[in-house]
Amino acid sequence: MTTGSVIARSWRSFTGRTSAHIPPSPGRGWHGHTLRRRVWASFTGAELRPARSHGPLPDEALLDLPSQPAPDRSRSGSLAPGWFTLPRLPQGSGLAAAGGDSVLIEASSPDGRARFLVRGPGITAPEHRLELILDTAGTDRPLMTVVSYPGPDGTEQLLLVPVVRGRFGPPASYVRLPGFDAAATLTASGAVPVTPNSSWTAAQVAASVGAALNDATREAWRQVRELLADEGLQAVIDRGLR
Known part of the structure; x- marks a missing residue:
């Protein structure tokens, strides 16, 4: 015992x-x-085998990735597999963003499949915003990326950003970054297909749906809603899209 x-x-x-x-x-x-x-x-009391720290992740690990929180950056010098850090915002970005649509960061994921554009706040848009452009070749399902950053109170904020294929132009989503500070660091996960068993908290889904800024992002959430088996999360998405 x-x-x-x-x-x-x-x-x-x-x-x-x-x-x-x-x-x-x-x-x-x-x-x-x-x-x-x-x-x-x-x-x-089950034993978990040590996860691989190098090389590609197995499919089942990838499907769990969007629900996995980013590590506490204040305690750990490294990120969990599948996560990467975006460049910090340049100094003086607040002044540069006065026009309301300045691109402060433009970065790509390590595999080159995702492009991140962080736009600064302006007169009509008081919060930072993120445009995510993905290569969705080879999949007909919505892809989900998770963005993480420290909030005003120091707690880690997780924002779910789905992307689907569009009729015209590259597949992209556009979202607000609630509580994001110019001195904070953005961390993102690799994009993975949404499945019926994908699982997030209701609070994360509600905040993420509410952060959508364009029709393409809201359409992505509608397609996510149709895939999920969790009726509770389906109801949260329905309320957020009203």
Whole structure:
């Protein structure tokens, strides 16, 4: 039997720590696993094999990626697999963005499939905005990218950004970045196909749908809604699109 209360054992299991009298299991690994998997393992006692830190991720790991939160950048010098950091905004970007549509950052994902354009706030648009342009070749399903950044209170903000093929022009979405500060750093995940089992919190979906700025982004959310099996998330999307 293990030592300590159930709460203490669950906390040690969730964080990957072990009792001073019990040697760590050689097969256990937490890095690279989603929060959902770590919680499940902590309460069932299941062993999680160490995730690969190099090379391509397996398909099942990619499908979990959009629900995986970005790591705490204040505590870790590296990002979880599939995440990458966008360049910081240049100094003086607030003045440069006075016209309301200045592009402050233009960057690509490591695989070259996504382009990120961060636009500054202006007179008619008081918040920073993000335009995401994706190469959706080879898929008829919506693709989802997650953008993460520290909010005004220091907590990590996660914004879901779906993209679908359009009739004309490249597939793109346009969203607000609520609470984004020019001194903060944007982190993004690779784009992955949405599946019926894709899972996010209702609060994340509500905030993300509410951040949509154009019809293409709202259409992407409609297609995401049709794919999801979770009726609760479907209802959240419906309310956000009204």
